[in-house]
Amino acid sequence: MSQDSAGVNLETSLGYLLKQASSSLRAAMVEALRPLGMTVTHYSCLELLSQRPGLSNSELARGSFVTRQSMNVLLQTLEREGQVSRPAEPPAGRALPTQLTPAGREALAEATAAVRQVEVQMLAGLTDEEQSTAFRILQSMTDSLRDDSTGA
Amino acid sequence: MSQDSAGVNLETSLGYLLKQASSSLRAAMVEALRPLGMTVTHYSCLELLSQRPGLSNSELARGSFVTRQSMNVLLQTLEREGQVSRPAEPPAGRALPTQLTPAGREALAEATAAVRQVEVQMLAGLTDEEQSTAFRILQSMTDSLRDDSTGA
DNA sequence: TGACTCATGTCAATATTCTGACATACAGTG
DNA sequence: CACTGTATGTCAGAATATTGACATGAGTCA
Secondary structure (H helix, E strand, C coil): CCCCCCCCCCCCCCHHHHHHHHHHEEEHHHHHHHHCCCCCCHHHHHHHHCCCCCCCCHHHHHHCCCCHHHHHHHHHHHHHHCCCCCCCCCCCCCCCCCEECHHHHHHHHHHHHHHHHHHHCCCCCCHHHHHEEEEEEEHHHHHHHHHCCCCC | CCCCCCCCCCCCHHHHHHHHHHHHHHHHHHHHHHHHCCHHHHHHEEEEEHHHCCCCHHHHHHCCCCHHHHHHHHHHHHHCCEEEEEEEEEEECCCCCHHHHHEHHHHHHHHHHHHHHHHHHHCCCCHHHHHHHHHHHHHHHHHHHHCCCCCC
């Protein structure tokens, strides 16, 4: 049926499957977070801050897979809403270490529960061993793509 | 260092790793397609049409993980540039079956080669067996997320 | 036949993100 | 000390995608 004359066959392409899985995950997260009035990036930011307090804007951006400009806009909003706090002046360099406020921690709690449910659903059909394998495989893919020995 | 007091640990979360891998893949594809003046969605559209000629705008949108409105804008551009063609009137219903033109096929050839290199790089550290496992795992994740038995 | 539902194509407006740019702060090097 | 390179925060404009809305065509069912 499919004419695999040349190149990437979408039916069997791991790249395409990866995008498909990621897209499904994102859609599920958006839906899970919608009733909480929270976006995926918003959640990601709070979760990062919960696990690694004091992260800077740039570090949060990298961890959330957006530009530091986008993260900056979000942080300003969250600061205004009282979910995070940043010192008026940087303790060193230019980086402003960000902290979660009690309100932010509270907002995160609900979101974490919702997102965890999504992750559980995603892994429903996989054995523990398969999950371990998935961990290793995804890490390997990321690592292989990171070192840009393509021609730079 | 990381306080895994509650919930999703980003260090070990398969959801986070999935996003990370997908993000790395996308970045690599953007970079690979940039010298060809082609976006990822543009490439995805052409590749889909190559493997399944006659796909409609909506079908292309779903296959490329964007809205049909976004795909429509792209198709109008590609039609103007002569990479794809659509009949003036729908043969049945409202769907307009889209075809790749020779120019489109030519543009796709270069892009496919570039993207294939990226995929090869991504899979460099994985054995054939691991790749088969990855295929099954990613498929399972997508399937598990698709059936929304969460509460709807 | 008529009413209802669903999918599609398309236009417009909104939202979101990214790219470009600039000033600042620190580390390394001559 | 001065210079260079790298990283950061931030502002502004541009590009991109999304949501909302409407009309059309096909299938279902009473």
